[in-house]
Amino acid sequence: MDISPNAAVNAVLNQQQAQSLQSVQISVFKKALDLQKNGILQLIASLPNATPRAGLPDHIGTQINTQA
Secondary structure, three states, rough: OHHHOOHHHHHHHHHHHHHHHHHHHHHHHHHHHHHHHHHHHHHHHHOOOOOOOOOOOOOOOOOOOOOO
16 A cells, blocks of 8 residues: 555545546536426426316216226
8 A cells, every 4th residue: 555645645636536527427417307307397388288078977987997
Protein backbone atom coordinates (compact mmCIF):
# COMPACT_ATOMS: atom_id res chain seq x y z
CA MET A 1 0.00 0.00 0.00
CA ASP A 2 1.41 3.36 -1.05
CA ILE A 3 1.19 6.00 1.69
CA SER A 4 3.05 8.79 -0.08
CA PRO A 5 1.47 12.26 -0.23
CA ASN A 6 1.19 12.01 -4.00
CA ALA A 7 -0.85 8.85 -3.73
CA ALA A 8 -3.16 10.46 -1.19
CA VAL A 9 -3.66 13.52 -3.39
CA ASN A 10 -4.33 11.31 -6.42
CA ALA A 11 -6.83 9.27 -4.44
CA VAL A 12 -8.71 12.42 -3.37
CA LEU A 13 -8.71 13.79 -6.92
CA ASN A 14 -10.00 10.49 -8.30
CA GLN A 15 -12.78 10.43 -5.72
CA GLN A 16 -13.78 14.02 -6.52
CA GLN A 17 -13.86 13.22 -10.22
CA ALA A 18 -16.04 10.16 -9.59
CA GLN A 19 -18.42 12.25 -7.47
CA SER A 20 -18.64 14.89 -10.19
CA LEU A 21 -19.39 12.27 -12.81
CA GLN A 22 -22.06 10.74 -10.59
CA SER A 23 -23.66 14.15 -10.03
CA VAL A 24 -23.85 14.73 -13.77
CA GLN A 25 -25.35 11.29 -14.35
CA ILE A 26 -28.00 11.91 -11.69
CA SER A 27 -28.85 15.28 -13.24
CA VAL A 28 -29.28 13.71 -16.68
CA PHE A 29 -31.42 10.94 -15.20
CA LYS A 30 -33.67 13.46 -13.42
CA LYS A 31 -34.04 15.45 -16.64
CA ALA A 32 -35.05 12.28 -18.51
CA LEU A 33 -37.64 11.48 -15.83
CA ASP A 34 -39.05 15.01 -16.04
CA LEU A 35 -39.35 14.74 -19.81
CA GLN A 36 -41.17 11.41 -19.51
CA LYS A 37 -43.48 12.82 -16.84
CA ASN A 38 -44.38 15.78 -19.03
CA GLY A 39 -45.03 13.52 -22.00
CA ILE A 40 -47.28 11.26 -19.96
CA LEU A 41 -49.21 14.22 -18.54
CA GLN A 42 -49.77 15.53 -22.07
CA LEU A 43 -51.05 12.12 -23.18
CA ILE A 44 -53.43 11.93 -20.24
CA ALA A 45 -54.65 15.48 -20.88
CA SER A 46 -55.32 14.65 -24.53
CA LEU A 47 -57.66 11.77 -23.69
CA PRO A 48 -61.32 12.58 -24.25
CA ASN A 49 -63.55 12.66 -21.20
CA ALA A 50 -65.27 9.32 -20.93
CA THR A 51 -69.02 9.28 -20.52
CA PRO A 52 -69.77 5.75 -19.38
CA ARG A 53 -73.18 4.28 -20.13
CA ALA A 54 -74.27 7.33 -22.11
CA GLY A 55 -77.88 6.82 -23.11
CA LEU A 56 -78.19 3.42 -21.44
CA PRO A 57 -80.65 2.49 -18.70
CA ASP A 58 -79.35 2.70 -15.12
CA HIS A 59 -79.22 -1.06 -14.57
CA ILE A 60 -77.02 -1.82 -17.62
CA GLY A 61 -73.30 -1.89 -17.01
CA THR A 62 -73.38 -1.97 -13.22
CA GLN A 63 -72.64 -5.66 -12.72
CA ILE A 64 -70.00 -8.06 -13.97
CA ASN A 65 -70.92 -11.61 -14.95
CA THR A 66 -68.16 -13.82 -13.59
CA GLN A 67 -69.47 -17.11 -14.95
CA ALA A 68 -68.25 -18.42 -18.26
